[in-house]
Amino acid sequence: EMMVAPLQFTSLVLLLLCLVRATAVQPTVSADNDANLQIIVGENKNVSIAANALLLNDMDLAATLAAHDATISSLQSTLAAQQAQINALTELVLAQAQVLQELPNSLNSKLRGLYSLFPEASCFVSSVTVSGLYYIRLPNASSTRVYCQVNGTSASSKWLQFQRNTEPTTNFTRGWAAYSEGFGTPTSDNINGQSYWLGLETLSQLTRNGTWRLRIDIQDQTNNLTLSSIYNRFMIGPASSNYTFYATNVTGTAGDPLFYHNNMSFSTFDRDNDRAPDFNCAALFETGWWFNACLLTNPNGKFSSSSCSSTYGLSTVWCGAALQTQAMNLTQEVYTWSYPNQTTPLCLTGSINNTQHCLYKPFKFWMYVSPGVA
Numbered sequence: 001e002m003m004v005a006p007l008q009f010t011s012l013v014l015l016l017l018c019l020v021r022a023t024a025v026q027p028t029v030s031a032d033n034d035a036n037l038q039i040i041v042g043e044n045k046n047v048s049i050a051a052n053a054l055l056l057n058d059m060d061l062a063a064t065l066a067a068h069d070a071t072i073s074s075l076q077s078t079l080a081a082q083q084a085q086i087n088a089l090t091e092l093v094l095a096q097a098q099v100l101q102e103l104p105n106s107l108n109s110k111l112r113g114l115y116s117l118f119p120e121a122s123c124f125v126s127s128v129t130v131s132g133l134y135y136i137r138l139p140n141a142s143s144t145r146v147y148c149q150v151n152g153t154s155a156s157s158k159w160l161q162f163q164r165n166t167e168p169t170t171n172f173t174r175g176w177a178a179y180s181e182g183f184g185t186p187t188s189d190n191i192n193g194q195s196y197w198l199g200l201e202t203l204s205q206l207t208r209n210g211t212w213r214l215r216i217d218i219q220d221q222t223n224n225l226t227l228s229s230i231y232n233r234f235m236i237g238p239a240s241s242n243y244t245f246y247a248t249n250v251t252g253t254a255g256d257p258l259f260y261h262n263n264m265s266f267s268t269f270d271r272d273n274d275r276a277p278d279f280n281c282a283a284l285f286e287t288g289w290w291f292n293a294c295l296l297t298n299p300n301g302k303f304s305s306s307s308c309s310s311t312y313g314l315s316t317v318w319c320g321a322a323l324q325t326q327a328m329n330l331t332q333e334v335y336t337w338s339y340p341n342q343t344t345p346l347c348l349t350g351s352i353n354n355t356q357h358c359l360y361k362p363f364k365f366w367m368y369v370s371p372g373v374a
Contacts, residue, residue: 122134122136122137123136123146123148123158123159123160123370124155124158124160124370124371125155126153128148128150128158129150129153130150131147131148131149131150131188131190132147132148132188133145133146133147133148133186133187133188134146134148136160138202138205138206144182144198144199144202145186146160146161146162146186146198147160147161147164147186147187147188147190147193148160148161149161149190149368155370155371156213156370156371156372158370159215159368159369159370160206160368160369160370161186161190161198161366161367161368162197162198162199162202162203162367162368162369163196163197163198163299163300163365163366163367164184164186164190164193164194164195164196164365164366164367165195165299165300165301165364165365166191166192166193166195166364166365166366167192167193167194167195168195168302169194169195170183170184170194170195170196172195172197172286172287172288172300172301172302173269173286173287173302174268174288175268175269175270175271176268176270176271176288178288179197179199179200179266179268179288180199180200180201180239180243181199181201182196182197182198182199182200182201182202183196183197183199184196184197186198190366197300200236200239200243200266201239201243203236203243203369204236204237204238204239204243206236206369207234207235207236207369208235208236208237208238210371210372211233211371211372212233212234212235212369212370212371212372213230213231213232213233213234213369213370213371213372214230214231214234214247214367214368214369215228215229215230215231215252215367215368215369215370216228216229216231216254216257216258216299216365216366216367216368217365217366217367217368218254218257218364218365219364227252227253227254228252228253228254229250229251229252229253229254229255229256229257230250230251230252231247231248231249231250231258232248232249232250232251232372233246233247233248233249233372234246234247234369234372241265242265242266242267242271242273243265243266244263244264244265244266244290245258245261245262245263245264245265245266245290246262246263247262248262257296257297258290258296258297259296260292260295260296260297261289261290261291261292261295261296261297264290264291264292265290266288266289266290267280267281267282267288267289267290267291268282268288269282269283269286269288273291274291274292274293274294275291275292275293276291276293276294277293281293281294281295285298285301285302286302287300287301287302288300289301299365299367300365
C-alpha cells in the first residue's frame with residue numbers, strides 16, 4: 001500500500017500538469033480564431049465594397065445603354081425620314097427623265113413650226129442670194145451647216161454641196177459610222193477650203209422625197225481641165241439599203257463618170273458591200289465609196305499633189321487627167337471614162353478630137369445636189 005500511494009500521487013500530479021497546460025494553451029487558440037475572424041470580416045467588407053462598386057458600374061452601363069438605345073432610335077427615325085425624301089426625289093427624277101425623253105419630240109414639233117416661219121433654212125430659197133455657208137433643215141427637223149453655191153436666182157441654179165475633196169488635210173480613210181454621220185468642216189472658201197463629207201444619212205434624208213439632181217465638178221490641179229456633169233435623177237437610199245446610189249439621165253462635159261457605180265451600195269473598210277468576190281475595195285483604195293468591183297471613178301480617193309501610180313490594182317490615190325495646154329470647148333467636148341485594161345491608168349477620151357487624157361495628176365472634186373423638175 002505504501003508503494004501505491006506514490007504512484008497515485010504522481011499520476012495526480014501529471015493530471016494536474018496536463019490541466020494546467022491545457023488551461024495555458026486555450027487562450028492562444030482563441031486569439032488565433034479571433035484574428036482569422038477579423039480577416040474574414042475584413043475580406044467580407046472588401047467583397048461587399050467590390051460588389052457595390054460592380055452594382056454601381058452595372059447601373060452606369062444600363063444608363064449608357066439606355067442612352068445609346070435612345071440615340072439609335074432617333075437615328076432610325078432620321079434615316080426613315082431621309083429614305084422617304086430619297087424616295088420622293090427618285091420619283092421626281094424619274095418623272096423629269098420621262099419629260100426629257102419626250103422633249104425631242106416636243107422640240108421637233110416646235111422646230112417644224114419655227115422652220116415654217118423661217119423658210120430660208122435651205123439653199124434653194126429666194127433669200128439665199130450669194131454662195132457661202134448656211135444652215136439647212138432636214139426632214140427630221142434637225143439642222144446642219146452646209147456650203148450653198150448660188151449660180152442664179154432660181155432654185156434650180158442653187159446647189160447644196162455634200163462633198164469636197166480638194167486638199168489633203170481631211171482624211172477620207174474612215175469607217176461606216178463616220179461616212180454615215182459626216183466628217184470635216186465646210187468652209188466658205190470653195191476652191192482652197194477644207195475637204196469634207198456631209199454624211200450619208202443627211203443625203204438620204206434630203207433626197208428620199210421629191211426629185212433631186214446631182215452635179216459633179218472635176219478639175220485638175222493646175223485648173224487647165226475642168227469638167228462638169230449633171231444627173232437629172234438622183235437619190236440615196238436609206239440605211240437599210242446600205243445607202244444605195246441612184247443616178248440617171250446625165251448631161252455635161254464630164255460624160256457619165258458614175259455609170260459604173262449606179263445602183264451600188266456604199267462600202268467602207270469595215271463594211272464590205274461591193275461586188276468584188278475576193279477582197280474589200282474600200283480597204284484596197286483606203287476610202288469609202290459606192291464601189292462596184294471595184295471602181296471607175298473615186299472622188300473620195302486619197303488626195304495627192306504628186307503623180308500617181310498608174311497600176312489600177314495598186315493605186316490607192318484616184319487621179320485624173322494629164323496636164324493639157326490645148327484649148328477646149330467645154331460646152332461641146334464630152335469625155336468618156338475607161339480603163340483600157342487593168343494595167344494602164346484611167347483615161348478620159350474626148351468626143352470631138354478623140355484626145356485621151358490619162359491618169360497622171362490628181363483631180364479635185366466637188367459634188368452637189370439641187371431640186372430637179374418633177
